[in-house]
Amino acid sequence: MELHAARLDEARRVAIFGGTHGNEMSGVMLVNLWVQNNTEVQRKGVEVQPFITNPKAVEKCTRYVDTDLNRAFTPENLSTLGGGDLPYEVRRAQEINRMFGPKGSPEAYDVIFDLHNTTSNMGCTLLLESSKDHFNLCLVLLNEHPLLKYSTSRSVAKHPVGLEVGPQPQGVLRSNIFESMRDILKHALDFIELFNAAGFPITEGLEVGIPIDYPRDDNGNIIAMVHPNLQDCDWEPLNPGDPMFQTFDGKTIHYQGSGTVYPTFINEAAYYEKQQAFATTRRESLVASAIRKA
Numbered sequence: 001m002e003l004h005a006a007r008l009d010e011a012r013r014v015a016i017f018g019g020t021h022g023n024e025m026s027g028v029m030l031v032n033l034w035v036q037n038n039t040e041v042q043r044k045g046v047e048v049q050p051f052i053t054n055p056k057a058v059e060k061c062t063r064y065v066d067t068d069l070n071r072a073f074t075p076e077n078l079s080t081l082g083g084g085d086l087p088y089e090v091r092r093a094q095e096i097n098r099m100f101g102p103k104g105s106p107e108a109y110d111v112i113f114d115l116h117n118t119t120s121n122m123g124c125t126l127l128l129e130s131s132k133d134h135f136n137l138c139l140v141l142l143n144e145h146p147l148l149k150y151s152t153s154r155s156v157a158k159h160p161v162g163l164e165v166g167p168q169p170q171g172v173l174r175s176n177i178f179e180s181m182r183d184i185l186k187h188a189l190d191f192i193e194l195f196n197a198a199g200f201p202i203t204e205g206l207e208v209g210i211p212i213d214y215p216r217d218d219n220g221n222i223i224a225m226v227h228p229n230l231q232d233c234d235w236e237p238l239n240p241g242d243p244m245f246q247t248f249d250g251k252t253i254h255y256q257g258s259g260t261v262y263p264t265f266i267n268e269a270a271y272y273e274k275q276q277a278f279a280t281t282r283r284e285s286l287v288a289s290a291i292r293k294a
């Protein structure tokens with residue numbers, strides 16, 4: 001995939017979102033820390049705002065209260081009237097859109113980093129929403145698919161960046177995951193400061209995801225688990241014929257696709273309700289020949 005040359009403006013207004021999912025503890029704790037004392041995240045010439053996006057879900061330590069905030073930023077939700085009758089997260093999405101957007105407008109924040117934890121063994125992954133956004137770089141999962149109706153919290157920014165770090169169980173804080181997330185974010189902010197000062201050529205590999213559901217019976221109940229050979233093997237090749245699921249009576253279900261894929265979000269706890277056991281990805285190379293205006 002070849003990207004064409006483009007000129008980008010500086011990133012002057014940056015937000016760090018934590019608690020988009022109230023039970024993903026590293027982002028919640030880091031943002032709370034930085035709200036109290038922001039010296040660690042200040043960078044020259046950049047206004048950095050740490051912000052808890054779903055305080056009610058954080059208080060209850062659940063993913064969401066009424067509906068998934070990270071799917072709530074649809075044009076319909078953002079324009080609907082109804083005030084107090086609307087689901088909590090829809091009202092919250094409207095507030096966030098007013099504060100950090102409006103989505104798609106010149107007034108929108110330049111960059112939003114949205115901090116997430118996964119229960120899968122994915123390590124550290126940046127989640128991007130457009131292959132045409134030259135500002136973003138690094139090892140990434142590109143969530144750009146015509147069938148994906150994503151509508152994330154960070155999508156109100158001009159350059160949305162999700163940061164997913166795992167494995168960490170829901171409602172649990174693990175020091176190694178917390179410190180990795182902190183490290184990546186500090187590097188990302190350093191990058192913005194340097195990026196504002198001078199341009200960068202960007203060339204990296206990336207992956208595009210398609211969701212795979214668990215095998216289910218006619219009532220929608222799952223009838224198999226992630227196979228032990230696949231569990232924790234995020235980003236490793238899954239070839240046609242490889243074990244994928246194991247039924248409760250011990251039968252193996254093999255991957256039937258036409259070619260090698262690289263699974264991610266394997267056995268993510270939050271995705272049982274979304275009919276997703278893992279996402280398959282393919283390797284692609286994005287080449288951005290352009291940089292910030294020199």
Ligand SMILES: CC(=O)N[C@@H](CC(=O)O)C(=O)O
Nearest residue numbers: 021070116117118127162270
């Ligand atoms: C485990 C988890 O919450 N993942 C995020 C990924 C993202 O932010 O794009 C989500 O589904 O919203």
Ligand SMILES: [Zn+2]
Nearest residue numbers: 021024116117
């Ligand atoms: Zn999340």
